[in-house]
Amino acid sequence: MLTGKTALVSGGSRGIGRAICLALAAQGADIAFVYAHNAARAEETVGLLKKHKVRAKAYACDVADFSATQRLVQSVIADFGQVDILVNNAGITRDMLCMRMSEQDFNAVIDTNLKGAFHLIRHTSMQMIKQRAGRIVNITSVAGLMGNPGQANYSAAKAGMIGLTKTIAKELASRGITCNAVAPGFIQTDMTDAMPEGILQKAIEFIPLKRIGAAEDVAHLVAFLCSEEAAYITGQVLQVDGGLRM
Ligand code: NDP
DSSP states (O other): OOTTOEEEEESOSSHHHHHHHHHHHHTTOEEEEEESSOHHHHHHHHHHHHTTTOOEEEEEOOTTOHHHHHHHHHHHHHHHSOOOEEEEOOOOOOOBOGGGOOHHHHHHHIIIIIIHHHHHHHHHHHHHHHHTOEEEEEEOOTHHHHOOTTBHHHHHHHHHHHHHHHHHHHHHGGGTEEEEEEEEOSBOSHHHHTSOHHHHHHHHHTOTTOSOBOHHHHHHHHHHHTSGGGTTOOSOEEEESTTSOO
16 A cells, blocks of 8 residues: 555546546555646546545646746645655657657757756655655657657657666665656557557557556556555566557
8 A cells, every 4th residue: 555655646537647646546556746738637636536536736847847846846845754665657759750859859858858858866865765756657659669650759859768767776776766668558548649540440459358447457567566565576667558569
């Protein structure tokens, strides 16, 4: 159980992030989550979390902004007293073949998906070090392991998160803090709903389990990695992809 713990989850207003918030709340954790613009979806998540009788609060913050994330973490600690669990889940796509990709789209994806994770680790880790305990989970992607045509920016950011995960695992292990990465394959969310139907159907042909995953498939693993039972697992990249990449 995670009763008495506070989790900070980025991108909790919908999709995988919302499922992660709910899975952690089901274990008794209080939830502070971040979203970008979608206040209505964020409020929906807060309502769902309250059914678990935990404290829950949504914070609008751009994870790509170093100073804004610093202020965010200060607010979360003022509101909740501590951060025991950090899940870096916020992410975007700006797909295009590399030869046509704009610098702006490359930077936007790196800034949100990779630097966003760095920012939140940077601002929460000192407090976890003082507590001599903590759990960090970074949501990467099989695209960071395999590459994916049209996703040079996204694959580079997600591969970067894997290097970040292993480094943080080594830097913080002696303080009782674990850091792992979870690499989903195709998961049903707004992100995959935006993909052309034909591409998704073709992808399913290559998935041994022959279906797209659910956000909960990812969330259950994240909740386990945040538990006491996962204390001896760190620096790992765990795939939730129906066997897509073996
Ligand atoms: P969604 O597009 O459904 O949700 C994205 C979430 O991130 C939203 O809560 C959004 O907030 C938030 N967000 C986006 N940009 C920012 C920002 N700059 N600052 C703060 N919050 C931000 O994504 P998914 O649930 O599909 O994906 C979640 C994670 O899982 C991502 O990192 C993604 O790369 C990864 N992933 C997803 C896969 C999939 O198949 N769906 C596969 C592999 C990895 P708001 O609602 O306000 O826009």
